[in-house]
Amino acid sequence: MGERMSDINACPRRRVPERTCVACRRKDSKGSLLRLVRTATGEILIDKAGKQNGRGAYLCPFRNCWESAVKGTRLEYVLKGKIELESKKRLLEYGQTLPVRYG
Numbered sequence: 001m002g003e004r005m006s007d008i009n010a011c012p013r014r015r016v017p018e019r020t021c022v023a024c025r026r027k028d029s030k031g032s033l034l035r036l037v038r039t040a041t042g043e044i045l046i047d048k049a050g051k052q053n054g055r056g057a058y059l060c061p062f063r064n065c066w067e068s069a070v071k072g073t074r075l076e077y078v079l080k081g082k083i084e085l086e087s088k089k090r091l092l093e094y095g096q097t098l099p100v101r102y103g
């Protein structure tokens with residue numbers, strides 16, 4: 001009772017920072033997921049270096065995740081703001097360059 005031994009975030013062996021894909025909720029190391037950032041001007045950037053300031057969201061480098069995140073409300077929810085149609089189009093176009101994950 002009251003023990004937090006199973007708390008995955010507290011596991012001391014894991015030093016790699018983990019992030020969760022906003023579309024499929026899979027966890028992966030920060031470097032394996034792609035970061036999206038909503039800048040102060042409301043623009044959505046694909047932050048390849050992971051250094052951009054702003055509210056960020058992580059997505060797997062797979063088309064499936066990009067499509068479900070952009071077409072649904074998930075991304076807007078996580079980034080706390082409306083995403084313009086132009087930005088969505090750009091994100092979907094980028095998603096088209098990514099491989100599809102099967103299974």
Ligand SMILES: [Zn+2]
Pocket residue numbers: 021022023024025026059060065
């Ligand atoms: Zn994903």
